Amino acid sequence: MTETPRVSPFRLLRRTLLAWFRKNKRPLPFRESPDAWRVWVSEVMLQQTRVEAMLPRYEDFVARFPDPGTLADASEDEVLAAWAGLGYYGRARALHRAARQLAAEGRGVPRTAGSLRRLPGVGDYTAAAIASIAFGVPAAAVDGNVRRVLSRLFMVEGFRGRAPFEGRIRELADRLMEADGARDPGGWNQALMELGATVCAPAVPRCGRCPVREFCWSRVAGRQTEFPERPPRPPAVSVRLAVAVVRDGEGRILVFRRSESPMRGLYELPCGEYRSDESAEAALVREATTRYGIRLQPGRELAGFRHTVMNRRIEVVPFEAELADPAPGGIVPGGRFVDPQDLDRIPSGSMLLKALQRVGSTP
Ligand code: SF4
Known part of the structure; x- marks a missing residue:
């Protein structure tokens, strides 16, 4: 057998x-x-x-x-x-x-x-x-x-x-x-x-x-x-971020290319983290000068939102803003104005798109 x-x-x-x-x-x-x-x-x-x-x-x-x-x-x-x-x-x-x-x-x-x-x-x-x-x-x-x-x-x-x-x-x-x-x-x-x-x-x-x-x-x-077992999560870090939405006369949005990691090479709105003992506007003005070399005049505060990246919980507070001393011809060294219709064609982080959705500027 x-x-x-x-x-x-x-x-x-x-x-x-x-x-x-x-x-x-x-x-x-x-x-x-x-x-x-x-x-x-x-x-x-x-x-x-x-x-x-x-x-x-x-x-x-x-x-x-x-x-x-x-x-x-x-x-x-x-x-x-x-x-x-x-x-x-x-x-x-x-x-x-x-x-x-x-x-x-x-x-x-x-x-x-x-x-x-x-x-x-x-x-x-x-x-x-x-x-x-x-x-x-x-x-x-x-x-x-x-x-x-x-x-x-x-x-x-x-x-x-x-x-x-x-x-x-x-x-x-x-x-x-x-x-x-x-x-x-x-x-x-x-x-x-x-x-x-x-x-x-x-x-x-x-x-x-x-x-x-x-x-x-x-x-x-x-x-x-x-299964699989989950390791304990690292504690979340809370961050506040003021963001500026600056438009030119044609409704285009000012963005800057980030030079530091993470997100190096991606476009972002002018922004700055701020502490609980300072105002979002003051932080925005300070960061705009030191990081982007522009003088900003924050205007109306827009609806804020939360954004999470890894263990960072970011509270985003957007403002409409203007350039305090716009250069002739609308040229901003290091920055560029982008038509909202073209925003999904430039490399950017998801937070930029989220911020612009809040102000009705996405394609
Ligand atoms: S392999 Fe996954 S889906 Fe299939 S029986 Fe096991 S646990 Fe269920």
């Missing part, structure tokens, strides 16, 4: 999830042709941006820069302008530097995770994603979605970023990649990410629809939302 060969749970899990992915994957443009440059751009854009927000920008970006060479030839201003609306502009700068490095070395997109990893802005995850999807290299790509899915499937304890948790996740990811002969590495990486993005959601996992629920230890234990 012959024995039926036993299929390992890892191999079974892999086959089940891959079969589900092939049937249910979202038809995204970068999945149609696994061109390394398109995969690279999409992975970088998706690092901090939702797929719905990224798609329109992605199409424009790869049409404008269809390969690393065209990006390398562009100026930083052109690259940041094409990235406008996606935020986290450091990603665009790093992609630009990497394209220039490849152009200088006279080579195309590297084919291995190790060589990709040496390029600016390419971390372990991005390198593995590009190598596996574009070149079929069996490198496990571990991002936030994959960490969440694996920590729930195998009840991995500990905090993200800490050695015991990350070590166990890496071990599981590598083992799953190698199971079943490491077939279709790019498909497998995307299947795990897709499960995390569409089914195993952070707050409420849809376990009833999950193709691998039978393999999921935390579901069996009824403890899905306990």
Whole structure:
């Protein structure tokens, strides 16, 4: 009598999830042709941006820069302008530097995770994603979605970023990649990410629809939302920020390009933080002089709003304002007046757009 060969749970899990992915994957443009440059751009854009927000920008970006060479030839201003609306502009700068490095070395997109990893802005995850999807290299790509899915499937304890948790996740990811002969590495990486993005959601996992629920230890234990464990948050810091909306005679808005990090290279409204023992107007006048070299006359206070960046809770107080001594011809050294219709075409932080929405100046 012959024995039926036993299929390992890892191999079974892999086959089940891959079969589900092939049937249910979202038809995204970068999945149609696994061109390394398109995969690279999409992975970088998706690092901090939702797929719905990224798609329109992605199409424009790869049409404008269809390969690393065209990006390398562009100026930083052109690259940041094409990235406008996606935020986290450091990603665009790093992609630009990497394209220039490849152009200088006279080579195309590297084919291995190790060589990709040496390029600016390419971390372990991005390198593995590009190598596996574009070149079929069996490198496990571990991002936030994959960490969440694996920590729930195998009840991995500990905090993200800490050695015991990350070590166990890496071990599981590598083992799953190698199971079943490491077939279709790019498909497998995307299947795990897709499960995390569409089914195993952070707050409420849809376990009833999950193709691998039978393999999921935390579901069996009824403890899905306990994984991954959350480290205590750093205490929030409260900041007050006075912001000036200065218009010229044509209704255009005065913006300045920021020269310091974070947000270096992005446009902002003249603004300044202020303490509880001074007025917002006084802070605005002071900061306008020291940071932007202009004399401001704050006018009507506009409706304020709150804006959160990481652990900074910013209370924003906008003012209409005028230049105390406008230069002839409306020229402001270091600043520029922008038509509200064009604001979404210049690189800027989301706070600028929020502030202008409050005063009815956005396109
Ligand atoms: S069963 Fe639920 S918790 Fe487990 S992987 Fe699926 S969606 Fe996530």
